[in-house]
Amino acid sequence: MKESLEPSASEETAEEKAETVGALQEIVDENAEVVKDEASSTYAENAALTALPRAELDRFLADKFITITDPNKSNLRPITKFEYLPITDDKQLKPFANFKAPTPIQAAAWPFLLAGRDVIGVAETGSGKTMGFAVPCVRAISALPKKMRNMGPRAVIVSPTRELAVQSYDEIKKLTAVCGLEAVCVYGGVPKQEQRKLLKTADIVVATPGRLNDLIIEGFADLSKAAYVVLDEADRMLDKGFEEEIRKIINTTPAIGKRQTLMFTATWPESVRALAATFMQKPVKIAIGDNPSGDLRANTRIMQKVEVVDPRHKEWRLLQLLKEYSAGTKSEDRILVFCLYKKEATRVEIYIKGRGFRVAGIHGDLTQEQRSRALDGFKKGTTPILVATDVAARGLDIPDVQVVINCTFPLTVEDYVHRIGRTGRAGKQGLAITLFTEHDKAQSGALINVLKAANQEVPEELMKFGTTVKKKAHDAYGAFYKDTGDMAKTATKITFD
Template sequence: MGKRSHAETELRPKKKSKADKASKDKSSKEENGTSDSSKTTYTQASALSDLPQSQIDQFLEEKVIKITDTSADAPGFRPLLSFDYLPPCNSDLYAPLKSFPAPTSIQAATWPLLFAGRDVIGIAETGSGKTLAFGLPCLKKIMDSKKSKKEYHPTAVIISPTRELASQIYDQLVKFADVAEAGVTCIYGGVPKDDQRKALKTAAIVVATPGRLKDLQNDGSVDLGKVKYLVLDEADRMLDKGFEQDIKDIVAPMPVSRRQTVMFTATWPKSVRDLAATFMSSPVTVTIGGDPSADPRANTRIKQDVEVMDGRDKENRLIQLLSRSQKGSNPEKVLVFCLYKKEAMRIERLIKMKGFKVAGIHGDLNQTERFRNLDAFKSGAATVLVATDVAARGLDIPAVMLVINVTFPLTVEDYVHRIGRTGRAGANGHAITMFTEQDKNLSGGLINVLKAAKQDVPESLLKFGSTVKKKQHDAYGAFFKDIGTDKKATKITFDD
């Protein structure tokens, strides 16, 4: 996270006295400062403050939540254990939340900080409710500003790595946007720009992929000089896809002093830490599920079964699994992953030939076809969706009960994100993976993921070995080594 003059301290939210809260509120209101964040006030609900500390401690321990603050005067806000503790809002902004029993862990921990205007880094598994975690404070911030809309001047920008994820975020936000009277638009490549240019004229919130947003920024279609709320979603994935320079170019005109920045990521490699240090000011780091690391971690609510087999047996096994899950009047939603588009097309034809309701989403389809097939799966018109890794990240498809990996992906990171399409929003999930001898170079990483999620590791997988192969660099292959510049030189002495 870069060098800082003060030590990073782990916070346990402490009960604040009413005098402390009043003092904080007063000082916050009196600050003129250079930051909108400093003018944002958040008063903890009295009912939340009155809860015994033991209940807060138990919640943090059970949900494995760690809050680390770099601020010298960290207020120690308590997590929102219930929607009842949300800050007052003079509208029906919170009405759609009634369909959920309680905030997810990442929502409970980050909402107080985001409502208070702090920069936040959220590190959490896929399917943990991150969209509403950053989306609800964004909408409330726009409502509270009470400023008229200005053409070409969005208030909030949310950047995501893929078109599918951007569309998913957009679909979530529009459920709340009418109440907030905040126009939301979704910007991504592969479609004509004219309609997007028109939408940008009145949009308060822009959800976008980096490439298309940078194009529209360069041709003058959008001015990001008034952005006060910036979200980088799945930051690790955006860096993996080579978007770092695009992100820097997009963020450059945004006012640093008046901008609140939020970053969500599933892993915490050095590249993401460096990005956070570049764009954020004294951020609070919220980690769900254990200490942040550079290694992929699977959702512990997903039951992972790995079946080691001969590649020639895959299709018969797939049909067996589908026959079991699709029987009866209420078939399960099943997501079937393949590695390449030709394989996906062949598997889709096989499933269709066997009489199952199937749709596909892969690189050979245009964007309209992909969205149409995805909608069919979401609505239940198709109960099996065959996909390549284009669908592995970000898609929040309700009630996916089973993920089947017909072919293991190229990386263990992609495996984690594939199976993360089930077990979302606090539900349990199931993933079945077909593993062959051709995949043995990835056995070590897979074994580590299984062990970290407390899953059974089959003996047939252990025979391939538990050594983790080094991730290859695009240019330098397996010889690439990411060494920090702060590492001291080692003195080497030769014998006479």
């Protein structure tokens, strides 16, 4: 019997299969767009806010040193009062009961975030950035139908350290607790089992990059519906230490245009701006303070003192400073001592403790329980001195840090600015003392620039090390690398007779 060469009614040609697959893909894309549209619901400005004179709002922006750069020129008005938020459930305003008004970064960012825009927020630490991105996040997810909540991550917030992740999680829980949403904090140093379980239902994931990527690879963290993505301390998240980890995470979320991407940071150096642009779509940039560019600059409320010392006398000088600033201070005042390496931090902590001071330590070699206990004692004031590596340099909200002492200078001047930013918070004055040695001379030029920009005294001994700013080395080619990407000169064709 001769086989028929024509396809049967139950079979599809290759062209028909391709059409079917294409149609299915369109449905998936439409559904993803619907999820994003539902989660980012349209922002309707409060009528009372609309009625305010434009001059009054312009004065508010000027008084608070708010600079807004919007490529779409949408001209949304800052939400200067909590009652202007598009929130009908009074329970959601409960976390703000003790605050008179939104902070500048919250007031300026909220309307754009509620409208679904990508946003870069640049403001000093302690300025309310966490609630700045948390309020629109919770509102967007709360607007989803109930059957779409508690079904896995709709938002992901990535932080560089465990401590900062936990701090953000604690703030976000104040909002989720009153609206029936679930959040999970994912970080290393603790067992994964509980995190795996919570990820099944959590609407919001707050995480450090390493542990989150582990759980993504294992199949326990599905971010395919996480249409709200936040990089906290974005400048740190986009540097060469975290860039690859961040790319992996963002690549598992919805594509650009189908997600809302936020980057909040205290500094916005040129080195990360181009990279950030690859993750965002026409972002609104909001800068708070008299530094709208976001370039590296120290808080002018912090008095910076630099002492050039012999490396062998560093710990002895540290002890003198602790005696000077611990004697007769209020019980709530705290002193934060920074070291460069984990072993150094352990040694300095033992040295200080042996001289009769109440001191704790925080660094990467400690368990999460030990780190949490040390940080909690420092915050409460029961342990007035904390010795730390740079895990405590960024974003941590520790009130009443009277003095920051750099026992050892960090590897970069960016980390120096973040270290000293632990004092002088919430409008208060602060003091930062740095013990600088000949081993740190490669950073002298950059440090001198920071001191001069903040109108601080530059000691003559520091000037002797030189004012040249060392160029950052390339990952592969070191200091001999030359970036030729911006060279205007092009090759010329030569024709021979």
